[in-house]
Amino acid sequence: MTQIENVSRRKFLQGAFGAGAFVLAVRHARFIPSILAQGAPLDWQSEADRAAFHPNLFVGIQPDGTVYIIAHRSEMGTVIRTSLPLVLADELDADWKRVKIDQGIGDKRYGDQNTDGSQSVRRFFTTMRECGATARLMLLQAAAARWNVPAAECSTELHVVVHKASGRRLAYGDLAADASHLPVPKKEDLQLKKPADWRYIGKGAKSVDLENLCTGKAVFGMDARMEGMVYASIEHPPVFGGKVKTVDDQETLKVAGVRQTVSIDPFKPPAAFQPLGGVAVIADNTWAAFQGRKKLKITWDNGPNETYDSAEYKKELRETSHKPGKVIRSVGDSDKTFPTENVVEADYYVPLLAHTPMEPLVALAEFKDGKVTAWAPTQNPQAVQAIVSSQLGIAKEDVVCHVTFLGGGFGRKSKPDYVAEAAVLSKKLGRPVKVVWKREDDVQFDYYNAVAAMYMKAAVDEKGKPTAWLQRSVFPPISSIFDVTQVYGDPPHLAQGWTDLPYDLPSIRIENGPAQAHVRIGWLRSVANIYHGFAVQCFTDELAHRAHRDPVEYQLDLIGPPRTLDFTGVTYPNYGADYKTYPWETGRLRGVIESVAEKSGWAKKKNGKGHGFGFAAHRSFLTYVATVVEVEISDDGTIRIPRVDTAVDAGIVVNPEALRAQFEGAAVFGTSIVRTGEITAKNGIIQQSNFNDYPVARIHEAPAHTNVYITESSAPPAGVGEPGVPPFVAAFCNAIFAATGKRVRDLPLSSNGNFD
């Protein structure tokens, strides 16, 4: 719920906006500074405490006409700092050229700030519109009062209120002072624009940060600085849950620039977002801290995860996946004995995956006078407040978290263990501390996307169509980081492309088996959809080929006629969205399938030796996507992806160019997963460490062209950051089959030995 309060008269704002400025909402958050001279003052934080009202969004208008809009979600490349404010500006009828964006700090009054789950637009679309419409109506009322005419006779044009009858006009800036004295209208009195009148929504705008990102001026977490800060690099326990036994730092202290070492306590299970513990090397610069770490002599107590071996673990998962599991959803007579005639079975596997955002983890924090100021590339500043407050034993309100630009996130930067480390160290050292993770730390101490085994089984009729379907997945759940006893998939992640199998078949049984986690498991772009979508969509392709049927036609047959999936009696969280607003409509999935088939010229495509086309379709994060991938494989096994076609129905799209960029990026992200994405462990220690042994797609390996077709839709907006990955992964593997006759069931290709 949004509550909008006119706070213009409140004194504390007058420093931020000139007297008479018209301000809606709460406070003026400080803009990301170019370079920080010193710690941010905390005084306004206590103002935040006093403002005890509901989550709110923010718009302020200066007498000179400048409009400030708060971006309360994190910018990691989705252009959200532009797209959400654009929605507000649209309803305000503001001139986008006169809008300035301010980055909000972590503050629960904004509502959810976890920039994760492809949900920024859908969760705040209406709120943003209401904030803009509220401001617009108040400006209009102020003008009407000034002219002494009924408000109904007034309208707005770009940044001005107009009284058509008399031809009078007043600029927004000139009305700011008057509007600031008016009561805030009720929600019911707001008139939101008709879609046909939208100025910006649907057309989009370039990122407001584009220039700073092309000149090196944008301040990422890695670039934040404070007066008097020191640098820290931390040697973490190599095995998850391990502890320091002994430390010898004599040689470390001899490294020029190293000041001291500091031990960080191991976490108390469950790990959640606590620091992992270990030994921090404190130095005058990052390089000295890195060098000092090399000279540390530490003995470790590795704890029970020392026996974790990912190759053994894979076997265990597979065995579990062959045994009856917990039933998640059952359709028809799936309780009966599975038919024994014409049965097809397949095992699919996806290993642990690391995020490797381009910017390794980094955070700057200062503990001073019982309060913490942090500057961090975080997807979730409120989670920073929570973990820092619990680690340091201070109130959440005493943690001010500024959000810098993020050099990628992909879900890793929703988990603020690294920010907590900086805060803990600052408290110990009494000065600001910048914790810098090496790439090696980033790879070895991730919250990995779960390793998963999927067992698929179908009995088919003479046309190759399943009469009975069984699918069983086994993976260590994300919930294990919050509760070590959790071994079954949690409903939100089971719902990701598993519970919601959209096929219209007489008998369906969907199960899940238990798996114990030995590393931290977390969400990575598309999360469980990666492995679920891979198994379902590749198995479907297998069945289509087995039946000598066209994979597109076959899948449409399995989906059946357009209908809304009925989850009565089934736990289906639907990405946290209301099912009435965001029902699962198979007609929309059919729509994108038909669209991509047509646009890609699917019917005319011919597979040949070393050249093939693959197809897959998947709904995730409330968005429907269908993808066709073309591959070329040379005799030496080199794989090229000349072209990708992908059709998307994401409901109303605010910023189409940003959507295209996300789907292009998703194809590259998926390329990395399929080709080389694999984290393994021996004796509990992660075997990979950097881009040499955890390679990600490079320019010549990435799809050369990705065409994105957006379905025109008036449905409420859905996600765009993640939904491109799952269908790409499956379509890529299906294309490899089409080109080679080899079925990819275990990811990645690099572990199969078949391909480069």
Next chain:
Amino acid sequence: MIGFSVNGKRVDLEVDPSTPLLWVIREQLGLTGTKYGCGVAQCGACTVHINGEAVRSCVAPVSRAAGTSVTTIEGLSPDLSHPLQRAWLEEDVPQCGYCQSGQLMSAAVLLREKPAPSDEDIDEAMTGNICRCGTYPRIRKAIHRAAEMVAKGGAR
């Protein structure tokens, strides 16, 4: 004392000569446009020019810069006038942007050496620069576009 020029300005630094140029640029000179991504010459985020050559500054000891002229992203153009920067803006290349300084610095050398690069030339020159966000198709388009701009004489 190690002396060199950075973006046309002379600097003389008291620094351990084995320190990678990257950290000197970022932390001693405060030019933070050059990024750390891997530290082992794998990702290209740290790419700068030494006497016009693209160099991975994370593995180049600062001693290598002695007496040379170093250019960082801040010195590519003072005002976004470099054809590559203009093309980057027109094609909306950056997502998170963290890799883009390095991409631009690598592309600048490519464009100087091959004013009309083919797709293969681009693959070869840019393969050392990782973009985890996956902006590769736009990087490719933008390089072609910048090449056209230069060919048309619209830029230096």
